[in-house]
Amino acid sequence: MNIAATPRYACGRLASSVLATLGMLALAVISPPAGAATAASRPSPPAHSALTASDSALHVLQRFAYGPRAGQVAEVAREGALAWLDSQLAADGRDDPRLAAIERRTPALALDPEDWARRFAAARRAKREGMAGEERAEVRELTGQVRALVIARAVTAEDQLREVMAGFWFDHFNVFLDKGADRYLLPGYVEDVIRPRALGRFEDLLLATAQSPAMLFYLDNVKSVAPGMQPARRGDPAKPARRPVGINENYARELLELHTLGVDGGYTQQDVIAVARILTGWSMQPPAQGGAFVFRPRAHDFGEKVVLGARFPAGHGEEEGVRLLRMLARHPATIRHVCEKLCARFVSDQPPDGCVDAAVGAWRASDGDMRAVVRAIARTPEFWDEQAIGSKVKTPLEFVVSAVRAVGAEPDSGARLADAVARLGQPIYRQASPAGYPERQEDWANSGALLARMNFAVALAAGRQPGASVDLDAILPVTIENSALVDAVNERVLGGAMSAHTRSVIVAELADVPDPVRGRALAVGLALGSPEFQRQ
Amino acid sequence: MKLSRRAFLRAGGLAMVSYGMDPLFLARAVYAKPGASSRGRVLVCLFQRGAVDGLSMLVPHGDARYYKERPNIAIPEASVIDLDGRFGFHPALAPLKPLWDAGQLAPIHAIGSPDPTRSHFDAQDYMESGTPGVKSTSDGWLNRFCQHQREHEQTPFRAVSFGPELPRILAGSAPSLAIGDLRAFGLRAPNDAARDRLTRAFEALYEKAPTGLLASSAQEGFEAANTLRRIEPDRYQPEHDARYPNGRFGQSLLQIAQLIKADVGLEIAFADVSGWDTHVNQGAAQGQLATRLGDFAQALAAFAQDLGERMNDVVLVTCSEFGRTIAENGSIGTDHGRATAMMVMGGAVKGGRVLGRWPGLEPAARFEGRDLAVTTDFRDLFAELLDRHLGAGSLDAVFPGRTADPTRYLGALRA
Numbered sequence: 001m002n003i004a005a006t007p008r009y010a011c012g013r014l015a016s017s018v019l020a021t022l023g024m025l026a027l028a029v030i031s032p033p034a035g036a037a038t039a040a041s042r043p044s045p046p047a048h049s050a051l052t053a054s055d056s057a058l059h060v061l062q063r064f065a066y067g068p069r070a071g072q073v074a075e076v077a078r079e080g081a082l083a084w085l086d087s088q089l090a091a092d093g094r095d096d097p098r099l100a101a102i103e104r105r106t107p108a109l110a111l112d113p114e115d116w117a118r119r120f121a122a123a124r125r126a127k128r129e130g131m132a133g134e135e136r137a138e139v140r141e142l143t144g145q146v147r148a149l150v151i152a153r154a155v156t157a158e159d160q161l162r163e164v165m166a167g168f169w170f171d172h173f174n175v176f177l178d179k180g181a182d183r184y185l186l187p188g189y190v191e192d193v194i195r196p197r198a199l200g201r202f203e204d205l206l207l208a209t210a211q212s213p214a215m216l217f218y219l220d221n222v223k224s225v226a227p228g229m230q231p232a233r234r235g236d237p238a239k240p241a242r243r244p245v246g247i248n249e250n251y252a253r254e255l256l257e258l259h260t261l262g263v264d265g266g267y268t269q270q271d272v273i274a275v276a277r278i279l280t281g282w283s284m285q286p287p288a289q290g291g292a293f294v295f296r297p298r299a300h301d302f303g304e305k306v307v308l309g310a311r312f313p314a315g316h317g318e319e320e321g322v323r324l325l326r327m328l329a330r331h332p333a334t335i336r337h338v339c340e341k342l343c344a345r346f347v348s349d350q351p352p353d354g355c356v357d358a359a360v361g362a363w364r365a366s367d368g369d370m371r372a373v374v375r376a377i378a379r380t381p382e383f384w385d386e387q388a389i390g391s392k393v394k395t396p397l398e399f400v401v402s403a404v405r406a407v408g409a410e411p412d413s414g415a416r417l418a419d420a421v422a423r424l425g426q427p428i429y430r431q432a433s434p435a436g437y438p439e440r441q442e443d444w445a446n447s448g449a450l451l452a453r454m455n456f457a458v459a460l461a462a463g464r465q466p467g468a469s470v471d472l473d474a475i476l477p478v479t480i481e482n483s484a485l486v487d488a489v490n491e492r493v494l495g496g497a498m499s500a501h502t503r504s505v506i507v508a509e510l511a512d513v514p515d516p517v518r519g520r521a522l523a524v525g526l527a528l529g530s531p532e533f534q535r536q
Numbered sequence: 537m538k539l540s541r542r543a544f545l546r547a548g549g550l551a552m553v554s555y556g557m558d559p560l561f562l563a564r565a566v567y568a569k570p571g572a573s574s575r576g577r578v579l580v581c582l583f584q585r586g587a588v589d590g591l592s593m594l595v596p597h598g599d600a601r602y603y604k605e606r607p608n609i610a611i612p613e614a615s616v617i618d619l620d621g622r623f624g625f626h627p628a629l630a631p632l633k634p635l636w637d638a639g640q641l642a643p644i645h646a647i648g649s650p651d652p653t654r655s656h657f658d659a660q661d662y663m664e665s666g667t668p669g670v671k672s673t674s675d676g677w678l679n680r681f682c683q684h685q686r687e688h689e690q691t692p693f694r695a696v697s698f699g700p701e702l703p704r705i706l707a708g709s710a711p712s713l714a715i716g717d718l719r720a721f722g723l724r725a726p727n728d729a730a731r732d733r734l735t736r737a738f739e740a741l742y743e744k745a746p747t748g749l750l751a752s753s754a755q756e757g758f759e760a761a762n763t764l765r766r767i768e769p770d771r772y773q774p775e776h777d778a779r780y781p782n783g784r785f786g787q788s789l790l791q792i793a794q795l796i797k798a799d800v801g802l803e804i805a806f807a808d809v810s811g812w813d814t815h816v817n818q819g820a821a822q823g824q825l826a827t828r829l830g831d832f833a834q835a836l837a838a839f840a841q842d843l844g845e846r847m848n849d850v851v852l853v854t855c856s857e858f859g860r861t862i863a864e865n866g867s868i869g870t871d872h873g874r875a876t877a878m879m880v881m882g883g884a885v886k887g888g889r890v891l892g893r894w895p896g897l898e899p900a901a902r903f904e905g906r907d908l909a910v911t912t913d914f915r916d917l918f919a920e921l922l923d924r925h926l927g928a929g930s931l932d933a934v935f936p937g938r939t940a941d942p943t944r945y946l947g948a949l950r951a
Binding site: 220250257423432433434441442443448458501509529 | 661714751
């Protein structure tokens with residue numbers, strides 16, 4: 001076995017060769033604890049896992065949380081990795097005073113969809129009338145709060161899994177903040193559609209997104225009308241009608257390709273057209289009237305349709321759309337497609353078949369309950385395989401949030417951390433493509449962005465990163481003994497993931513830094529900018 | 537070249553100590569020919585995101601139907617800058633007229649995608665993936681060109697996008713660089729000594745990282761930052777009195793010119809410019825679109841001016857995901873259509889001619905009775921530029937699904 005060929009950062013304090021030997025002999029089955037495997041269909045822990053309790057803790061915190069808080073690896077190691085995950089899965093709106101404080105300080109959260117619609121309409125009016133517009137500045141400020149909240153919640157929330165899943169589903173059902181009405185529809189979409197269902201049933205989530213004005217506007221379903229429909233004329237009858245008369249396939253196609261069946265899910269262009277016809281009339285009220293979801297029978301195509309061989313008889317309205325969505329949610333291609341994405345997120349960019357099979361099995365057994373699916377994924381041998389440990393490159397959001405958590409920093413209420421994430425290549429809520437942000441390392445490991453990550457790491461550790469207040473004293477004592485300092489950085493900040501090489505480079509760099517406070521900041525900055533910390 | 541030799545040696549050294557290297561990086565090092573001078577040819581690709589109104593850029597002022605369909609937003613005959621009696625520039629494109637007169641610029645009319653989508657993201661996606669109608673393509677056509685055309689000087693600056701994110705068109709396994717601002721690229725530190733120190737430390741951290749992609753990306757980043765320090769981007773002065781407009785797009789073109797002149801091996805440059813989705817109050821000779829076009833033309837003209845003789849090595853091409861409706865809409869704007877206009881510019885361009893086949897504006901000649909029909913597949917233009925300007929070997933891999941066929945080329949470049 002060639003150690004150098006295998007990316008593996010969770011070796012922690014064990015020398016690689018020792019660990020490899022243990023792995024080959026299948027001796028040291030320390031964690032995850034066997035007792036934690038309760039409701040799973042697969043055995044746990046897998047017999048060949050050679051991870052220590054703290055390496056197991058780090059692994060679950062890297063995948064089912066935004067990385068460990070400073071010192072959290074030791075806590076979770078004591079509790080047991082899978083026991084921690086089970087408590088995350090069981091969590092249901094537990095008291096989280098720090099999170100509650102953050103939500104309280106965010107005025108944008110207090111607005112309901114009608115408030116947003118009213119403000120947006122006012123801003124649009126101001127723009128039309130050429131006013132500089134306090135209203136427009138206000139909407140900008142509010143959407144800044146909404147972007148900032150993503151970071152603050154991900155950093156702070158005790159229910160980390162909920163935040164991770166909310167992020168996953170937002171990408172899966174992506175909506176673009178800068179497209180017209182989505183500037184005011186998106187906040188409600190996040191709060192009322194995605195977040196409450198982040199650990200719920202897939203079918204509920206699919207239906208809720210399909211009936212959300214944010215999605216219907218984003219993917220043009222609001223423009224999709226039955227062929228031949230005559231829209232009510234407003235204004236000057238001499239002017240040509242603006243509205244395209246006929247179906248718009250945009251949402252129908254992405255619904256099949258991205259949200260449900262997957263690009264190879266076996267549907268045809270005729271299916272896309274039939275789906276678009278079924279969803280004609282799924283629309284929204286104008287902003288001035290609140291912008292809520294509405295079904296418009298006038299715009300609906302009441303003819304017969306056939307989707308994937310299933311007949312939708314003539315004469316049906318909104319309910320045939322619901323029937324269609326329920327059918328899609330339970331389709332085998334959908335289950336496989338979404339499980340592959342979940343396994344790509346939690347296990348490996350190329351999701352192993354065994355893991356996907358386990359997820360599919362749990363989905364079927366639970367009727368698409370995400371808690372059951374996540375629980376099953378975490379109990380597959382593939383999840384604990386050494387090939388999977390530390391194998392995924394963090395997205396810019398994951399990198400920034402995990403760094404802020406690792407040094408115990410507090411995000412402020414401004415959008416400057418969100419701006420930092422944008423500069424690293426992942427502007428929050430600003431992915432125009434309906435595919436959402438990608439998951440593969442090739443998409444994130446470009447050289448310019450990597451240098452920018454190093455800059456962020458150094459600035460954060462030195463307390464120079466706007467938007468986050470850092471107090472290293474709270475996590476690391478000032479010491480003049482460099483070797484001990486770097487060991488403490490490894491344990492407290494990197495969760496034990498530091499390689500021997502990284503350790504020796506940092507120790508060498510500290511050799512001629514006389515000021516221990518500066519030395520500590522440098523050590524933390526290099527650790528956060530190291531290859532280990534780019535991975536999870 | 538010093539740079540390529542250094543990079544080659546480094547890659548070779550790395551290969552010995554690290555088993556997990558990105559194979560592409562090694563492959564490139566093997567294929568790179570240190571010392572063999574690249575021809576220094578550059579393709580600059582500019583994306584007008586949001587679907588520019590080709591009928592306003594390149595006005596069919598000889599066609600009465602154009603004026604009939606656009607009572608409020610047509611460019612008045614008297615304002616059009618006539619080019620060939622049938623077509624003329626929007627008055628805001630006046631800075632480009634000298635390039636047309638010098639035979640260095642050719643517009644292409646009625647060009648676009650074979651896929652009829654009117655969705656911005658689908659159409660942009662197809663124009664960048666180079667595979668219209670196929671969503672599953674993971675990389676972009678400019679990146680595929682780099683993947684399959686390996687005999688190029690070893691440099692991190694081979695393919696550069698100006699902007700914070702790598703665009704779809706450059707996504708893929710061949711290394712490419714996204715640079716928001718040349719002046720801010722690299723590690724930040726209060727002074728040079730501190731920056732050198734930090735750079736050395738991070739280089740050491742990543743040098744032995746058994747993580748192919750991260751290691752090679754970091755190496756390229758450090759190479760690029762070192763080179764940029766040498767060329768001192770903050771001291772750059774455009775030549776020949778070239779004046780770039782303020783704003784991100786003008787600055788992107790300025791920085792592209794700078795990289796070309798610095799001889800760092802730039803072969804592919806990409807930048808995008810938005811603001812073309814003129815559904816409402818588009819304007820005519822003046823107005824919203826005129827302002828955008830004026831800025832656009834000024835930036836292109838300044839670029840050509842600045843580069844002077846070097847434009848002989850450069851071909852610049854503009855593109856946009858689709859065009860806009862022939863008829864104006866109820867909001868004195870235009871909606872999503874089909875074909876648009878693009879432009880090629882450079883010393884190698886056989887300019888002073890409007891290229892492409894004009895389908896006409898008659899309802900029977902339109903796509904779906906509504907929009908300007910596409911008579912040139914955008915891939916045929918791009919293929920000609922890759923083939924004739926950059927000497928691409930195999931285009932089948934760059935544009936799968938479109939068999940390379942020189943008889944379909946527009947003749948945009950001098951033979």
